[in-house]
Amino acid sequence: MDVLEVLIPLALILGACGLVFFIWAIRSGQYEDLDGAAQRILIDDGDVPLPDVTKTEEKI
Amino acid sequence: MPVADDAPHDFSAYVEYNEHGKPAMVLMVDGVHCAACIQKVESALHKIPHVTYGRLNFSTKRLRVEWDGSVQLANDLAQAIRHQGYNVYPYDPKAIQSESDEEERQLQLCLGVAAFAAGNIMMISVALWSSSIEIMGIGTRDLMHWLSGLIALPCVFYAGQPFFRSAWSVLRFGKTNMDVPISLGVIGAVLVSLWQVSHHGEDAYFDSAVMLLFFLLIGRYLDFRARRKARGAASDLLAMMTGTAIVIQEDGRQKSVPIRDLKEGMAVLVPMGQRIPADSQVVTGVSDIDTSLVTGETMPRVVGVGDAVYAGTTNLSAPLNLIVKSAANDSLLSDIVRLMEKAEQGQAKYVRLADRAARLYTPVVHTLAAATFFGWWIFGGVDVPHAVLLAVTVLIITCPCALGLAVPVVQVLATGRLMKRHILVKSGDALEQLSSIDTILLDKTGTLTLGQPSMIRQEALSVEHLQMAASLAAVSHHPLSRALLREWSGETLLFDDVREYAGQGLEGYYHHKRVRLGSRVWCGDQKAEVHNTQEIWLEIDALPVACFEFEDLLRSDAKETIAALKQSGIRPVLLSGDRQAVAQKVAQEIGIDDVSGDLSPVDKYNYMDVLRRDGHKVAMVGDGLNDAPTIAGADVSISPATAIDMTQNAADIVFMGEQLGSIVEVYRTAVFSGQLVRQNFMLAIIYNVIAVPLAVFGMVTPLIAAIAMSGSSLVVIANSFRLTRMKK
Numbered sequence: 117m118d119v120l121e122v123l124i125p126l127a128l129i130l131g132a133c134g135l136v137f138f139i140w141a142i143r144s145g146q147y148e149d150l151d152g153a154a155q156r157i158l159i160d161d162g163d164v165p166l167p168d169v170t171k172t173e174e175k176i
Numbered sequence: 177m178p179v180a181d182d183a184p185h186d187f188s189a190y191v192e193y194n195e196h197g198k199p200a201m202v203l204m205v206d207g208v209h210c211a212a213c214i215q216k217v218e219s220a221l222h223k224i225p226h227v228t229y230g231r232l233n234f235s236t237k238r239l240r241v242e243w244d245g246s247v248q249l250a251n252d253l254a255q256a257i258r259h260q261g262y263n264v265y266p267y268d269p270k271a272i273q274s275e276s277d278e279e280e281r282q283l284q285l286c287l288g289v290a291a292f293a294a295g296n297i298m299m300i301s302v303a304l305w306s307s308s309i310e311i312m313g314i315g316t317r318d319l320m321h322w323l324s325g326l327i328a329l330p331c332v333f334y335a336g337q338p339f340f341r342s343a344w345s346v347l348r349f350g351k352t353n354m355d356v357p358i359s360l361g362v363i364g365a366v367l368v369s370l371w372q373v374s375h376h377g378e379d380a381y382f383d384s385a386v387m388l389l390f391f392l393l394i395g396r397y398l399d400f401r402a403r404r405k406a407r408g409a410a411s412d413l414l415a416m417m418t419g420t421a422i423v424i425q426e427d428g429r430q431k432s433v434p435i436r437d438l439k440e441g442m443a444v445l446v447p448m449g450q451r452i453p454a455d456s457q458v459v460t461g462v463s464d465i466d467t468s469l470v471t472g473e474t475m476p477r478v479v480g481v482g483d484a485v486y487a488g489t490t491n492l493s494a495p496l497n498l499i500v501k502s503a504a505n506d507s508l509l510s511d512i513v514r515l516m517e518k519a520e521q522g523q524a525k526y527v528r529l530a531d532r533a534a535r536l537y538t539p540v541v542h543t544l545a546a547a548t549f550f551g552w553w554i555f556g557g558v559d560v561p562h563a564v565l566l567a568v569t570v571l572i573i574t575c576p577c578a579l580g581l582a583v584p585v586v587q588v589l590a591t592g593r594l595m596k597r598h599i600l601v602k603s604g605d606a607l608e609q610l611s612s613i614d615t616i617l618l619d620k621t622g623t624l625t626l627g628q629p630s631m632i633r634q635e636a637l638s639v640e641h642l643q644m645a646a647s648l649a650a651v652s653h654h655p656l657s658r659a660l661l662r663e664w665s666g667e668t669l670l671f672d673d674v675r676e677y678a679g680q681g682l683e684g685y686y687h688h689k690r691v692r693l694g695s696r697v698w699c700g701d702q703k704a705e706v707h708n709t710q711e712i713w714l715e716i717d718a719l720p721v722a723c724f725e726f727e728d729l730l731r732s733d734a735k736e737t738i739a740a741l742k743q744s745g746i747r748p749v750l751l752s753g754d755r756q757a758v759a760q761k762v763a764q765e766i767g768i769d770d771v772s773g774d775l776s777p778v779d780k781y782n783y784m785d786v787l788r789r790d791g792h793k794v795a796m797v798g799d800g801l802n803d804a805p806t807i808a809g810a811d812v813s814i815s816p817a818t819a820i821d822m823t824q825n826a827a828d829i830v831f832m833g834e835q836l837g838s839i840v841e842v843y844r845t846a847v848f849s850g851q852l853v854r855q856n857f858m859l860a861i862i863y864n865v866i867a868v869p870l871a872v873f874g875m876v877t878p879l880i881a882a883i884a885m886s887g888s889s890l891v892v893i894a895n896s897f898r899l900t901r902m903k904k
Contacts, residue, residue, distance in 0.1 A: 159215045
């Protein structure tokens with residue numbers, strides 16, 4: 117049973133990491149334009165990430 | 177589609193400042209529909225010096241631009257996008273700041289939190305179920321329970337908010353809805369479990385509470401996405417009226433004035449290719465007016481001195497001097513806006529099947545839970561906490577997981593299926609409403625017909641004449657010129673001194689020969705046989721050499737579509753702004769018995785309204801601005817993708833391509849979806865009939881609750897997936 121002392125916290129930490137990343141993804145506007153994301157993959161070049169995306173997307 | 181530019185806007189008026197004090201602006205971009213469009217718009221912006229940020233949100237069609245420099249650059253930016261072939265309107269984020277964006281984000285976050293908690297608690301619960309007290313000992317069991325509680329408490333507190341808030345908002349007024357038993361069940365389960373755990377109890381229901389939230393949030397989120405309309409259609413129309421007009425002042429100088437500030441009696445100049453800003457009268461000038469936006473007519477109308485012109489129509493061939501007859505907010509266009517706003521408000525009254533089910537469901541659940549509590553407490557001889565536990569189990573077991581998924585899952589699958597067939601379902605209620613219609617109203621031009629003149633092929637035409645005519649036509653905005661140009665794919669010739677005569681045609685010189693392209697009266701052979709078509713003549717050196725005939729062709733499957741609709745017991749009605757005789761002829765050709773011609777936008781709306789008052793369920797299919805109020809007010813509405821944007825936005829369903837058969841396809845899918853939803857409800861009821869007695873008599877353990885809950889949800893989802901196997 118001693119192994120539980122490691123495994124349970126480990127599982128919770130991993131899960132919490134997932135949750136934190138999910139919240140970060142929503143906050144940074146990555147779920148705002150799902151259709152656009154599907155289209156943008158077809159653009160060959162020039163679609164470099166723009167500076168300040170995180171801050172500016174929230175204002176739209 | 178009107179080819180001309182929109183009324184000019186002064187974009188610099190819409191500039192705001194971002195957090196670094198730099199100018200920023202949000203624009204609505206029309207006509208963006210693929211990756212290439214995104215790239216064209218964005219790279220056009222990035223080429224302009226000073227632009228620091230430009231990103232187009234494809235879902236909302238909003239473009240945010242930021243730059244470093246003068247506010248006046250705003251107009252250049254808008255112009256740069258127009259040059260790429262996309263119309264832009266200024267967008268006032270304060271005016272239409274969408275609460276729904278915020279709500280969606282909130283739901284996503286709740287869903288994420290619930291998913292995390294449900295996954296982790298289940299991991300612990302599986303350990304509990306697969307072991308027994310003899311093996312793990314009471315200390316380990318308590319530890320597991322406390323861990324579950326530790327995860328469940330904050331999760332329920334956070335992710336349950338959408339339900340708690342909705343429940344509280346109705347409870348305050350002494351009413352109840354589906355969220356009341358959900359909230360009671362979830363909170364009750366957590367509290368009772370806490371009490372149990374602190375007394376080294378055997379069972380804790382944290383897993384049930386969290387899983388319940390997770391399933392319900394999935395349903396809620398899918399439902400929310402399906403129900404959200406892109407944006408209010410009426411506000412788009414208003415945005416069209418926020419441009420500026422060129423006013424000629426008394427001293428003869430020109431001044432740019434916002435359209436909403438136009439007053440009766442002002443003199444206005446409307447250049448070629450721009451929109452008429454307000455209902456006015458022509459003072460000088462002769463031109464063709466494209467009225468398709470307001471009346472749905474394809475053919476331009478010739479106007480001369482003294483004629484009335486309406487706001488929203490486009491001046492095609494020559495500058496016009498106008499005198500404003502009524503201020504912008506009294507115009508025909510704003511009548512349409514008002515009608516649309518009224519219609520959109522009237523829409524809210526529809527009660528969805530799921531909500532009707534909830535109304536029956538809620539009181540039953542409450543009564544059952546209360547009966548269980550008192551039954552065990554008074555007659556069963558158990559203590560209060562135990563009786564509460566049993567009542568809460570009833571609440572959890574009856575919780576409408578399957579019910580909450582029954583509608584949204586079918587909706588998402590049906591929408592996806594139609595999307596593959598190039599039919600876009602924009603509002604969640606659309607399919608449900610469509611499955612019960614008994615009358616369908618159809619517009620003529622652009623709906624039953626293709627909406628643009630097509631040239632009728634003739635053997636006698638020579639290639640040289642077609643090339644010459646097409647080359648001359650290239651300079652004109654007239655729909656017939658456009659149609660002619662579409663027929664020619666080769667090189668175009670260069671003409672000298674080309675002039676457009678309003679209502680007559682075009683004239684130009686090619687190798688010193690005078691070439692005319694225009695009406696029969698102006699340059700045609702007066703003695704030629706008259707067909708019932710639109711025609712333009714080509715004349716070289718005063719000799720008519722060729723006649724091109726055009727017709728607005730019916731969609732190829734219009735007749736079959738009408739027949740199929742009739743077979744399903746739906747009465748088709750043709751409503752047209754065109755003359756009665758023309759409408760009658762089309763109706764006869766495709767087999768529609770009820771026809772009304774000569775209808776104004778208001779007449780169409782009233783026709784629909786009267787039908788609805790008589791208890792009919794009405795669908796409207798249309799494409800013009802004149803159809804927009806009817807579309808907004810009908811129970812459900814469909815428009816082709818060639819419709820103007822305002823109409824598309826107001827419509828519940830948009831279909832692409834030239835096939836009218838899409839209407840039948842949507843209808844059949846809607847009917848089948850309706851059947852599936854009813855079956856799902858039946859499944860949910862059967863599940864309750866089996867599970868509820870078990871709960872009432874105290875035979876449900878956490879394991880049984882978990883299996884029953886996810887089992888019923890899975891059965892409902894599996895049944896919904898039958899939609900994807902529906903035959904063509």
